[in-house]
Amino acid sequence: MKSPENKKKWIIDPEAATVVKSIFKMCLDGKGNETIARELQExxxxxxxxxxxxxxxxxxxxxxxxxxxxxxxxxxxKILSQQE
Structure with missing residues (x-):
C-alpha cells in the first residue's frame, strides 16, 4: 500500500502480505489459478x-x-504476475 506520509512510497500491508504469500506458496506447491481461487473462497x-x-x-x-x-x-x- 502507499505510505500515508508519502504517496510515492510503498509500504507492506501485513494483512494483505499474508494472503499474497499464501497465493505464491500454493502456486509453488503446484496448484493452478482456479484451485487457488477456490481455496481462498472456501x-x-x-x-x-x-x-x-x-x-x-x-x-x-x-x-x-x-x-x-x-x-x-x-x-x-494478476497477483502472481505483478511484483509489487
Missing part, C-alpha cells in the same frame, strides 16, 4: 476490492461483485 478470504473497502480505501475494480469471497482465476494470475 477459506473466506476477502477479494481485493472487498478488502480495500473494509479498510476504507476507494480503489478501482469490479464494484458489482456481490460475494466478497468470490475469487477469479484472473485475479490470482
Amino acid at each position: 477459506n473466506k478470504v476477502l477479494i481485493p476490492m472487498a478488502y480495500w473497502r473494509s479498510k476504507g480505501l476507494n480503489r478501482g475494480g469490479k464494484k458489482t461483485q456481490t460475494n466478497p469471497y468470490k475469487w477469479c482465476k484472473t485475479t490470482i494470475q
Whole structure:
C-alpha cells in the first residue's frame, strides 16, 4: 500500500502480505489459478476490492461483485504476475 506520509512510497500491508504469500506458496506447491481461487473462497478470504473497502480505501475494480469471497482465476494470475 502507499505510505500515508508519502504517496510515492510503498509500504507492506501485513494483512494483505499474508494472503499474497499464501497465493505464491500454493502456486509453488503446484496448484493452478482456479484451485487457488477456490481455496481462498472456501477459506473466506476477502477479494481485493472487498478488502480495500473494509479498510476504507476507494480503489478501482469490479464494484458489482456481490460475494466478497468470490475469487477469479484472473485475479490470482494478476497477483502472481505483478511484483509489487
